[in-house]
Every structure is written in C-alpha cells, then in structure tokens.
Amino acid sequence: MDEKDGDLRVVQIDDAGIGSPVGGAAIGAYEVESTAFKYGMIDVEYFQDGKYSGKQYQKRTVEIIDNLFREMDVAKETYRIEICTGHIFDNVRTWLNEEGFAWKPVKIENPLQFFIEDAFSDYLVSIGVPERIRQVEVGRDQFMYLFNWVKEDPETRVRYCKTSGNKWKTKWSQRLYDKHRVRTH
Numbered sequence: 001m002d003e004k005d006g007d008l009r010v011v012q013i014d015d016a017g018i019g020s021p022v023g024g025a026a027i028g029a030y031e032v033e034s035t036a037f038k039y040g041m042i043d044v045e046y047f048q049d050g051k052y053s054g055k056q057y058q059k060r061t062v063e064i065i066d067n068l069f070r071e072m073d074v075a076k077e078t079y080r081i082e083i084c085t086g087h088i089f090d091n092v093r094t095w096l097n098e099e100g101f102a103w104k105p106v107k108i109e110n111p112l113q114f115f116i117e118d119a120f121s122d123y124l125v126s127i128g129v130p131e132r133i134r135q136v137e138v139g140r141d142q143f144m145y146l147f148n149w150v151k152e153d154p155e156t157r158v159r160y161c162k163t164s165g166n167k168w169k170t171k172w173s174q175r176l177y178d179k180h181r182v183r184t185h
Contacts, residue, residue, distance in 0.1 A: 042057050059091060076102070080103065085107070
C-alpha cells in the first residue's frame with residue numbers, strides 16, 4: 001500500500017447467499033466513513049443450468065459492483081477497496097485492477113456482514129420463506145432450514161434453488177421426495 005492509499009476513503013465489498021441452496025446472492029458495498037450501504041441481487045437463474053457453467057454469475061457480480069460504485073460515486077482517485085476473498089469476486093478483482101483501483105482482500109466483518117446477510121434474508125422472505133429465517137444461524141442450520149422449506153412443497157419451490165451444482169444433482173434433489181425417517185431406537 002502506498003502512503004497515498006492512507007488518505008483514501010474505504011469501501012468494503014461482500015456477498016451473502018452464495019452457500020444457500022435457495023435464492024441467488026446479494027452483493028453489497030459499504031462506505032466505511034459515511035456508513036452508506038447499497039446492494040444488488042444476482043438472480044437464482046445464474047446458479048441454475050445454462051448460465052452457471054459459463055460463470056455468468058461472476059460477470060453479473062462485476063456489473064453490480066460497477067453500478068453500486070456509480071450510485072455511491074466511488075472513484076479510484078478517492079477510494080481504496082476492501083474486498084471479500086470469495087470466488088464470486090474473482091472477476092471483480094480483475095475489474096478493479098483494470099479500472100486502477102487500490103484494493104486488498106480482507107475478511108469482512110460487521111457492520112457490512114450484518115447488512116448484507118440482512119439484505120439476503122429480506123430477499124428470502126420476499127419469495128415466501130418464513131420470517132423465522134432471520135433467527136437461523138447462517139451456515140449448516142440455515143442450509144437445512146431452507147432445504148426443508150423447499151422439501152415441504154418441491155413442485156413450487158425448487159425454482160428458487162441453485163440447481164447447477166454437483167451436490168444438488170447427486171444428493172439434494174434426490175432427497176426432496178424422501179419421507180421423514182423416524183429412529184426406532
């Protein structure tokens with residue numbers, strides 16, 4: 001980092017929902033000094049057969065970041081970018097270099113992590129997931145809660161699922177129609 005970089009304002013970039021079986025992903029930008037937060041959504045279709053194989057979700061992520069930066073007046077001359085290390089941002093890092101931004105990979109924490117996860121929860125509720133999702137711990141618990149939500153009505157809800165991954169095809173899609181197992185001892 002140059003001495004000059006210390007004078008730059010900071011924008012952080014993070015995502016939520018990439019590991020969720022339901023929904024697309026939320027991509028957010030947070031301006032640290034002003035606490036301004038904006039986000040955009042990558043539609044679930046980018047994680048279904050067709051668009052997924054060409055990694056079009058990564059191209060869409062660049063478009064979202066570009067739009068957010070325009071909305072927030074983020075310029076390379078006045079901002080340094082701190083970006084999550086997730087693979088969804090691979091093309092964004094290339095784009096930041098091409099655009100001449102100073103940036104570094106970081107582990108994103110609160111408040112941005114809270115804001116972007118809350119935005120993704122808002123999306124989930126908007127498609128019919130019960131409000132309770134807001135209290136379910138992100139990770140395995142949330143994954144299983146969402147999977148079980150789909151399982152309650154797979155004919156209607158599978159359209160909201162990320163169906164392109166190997167795990168979906170070899171494991172989860174087959175479990176949608178399994179009856180609940182009851183342990184006898």
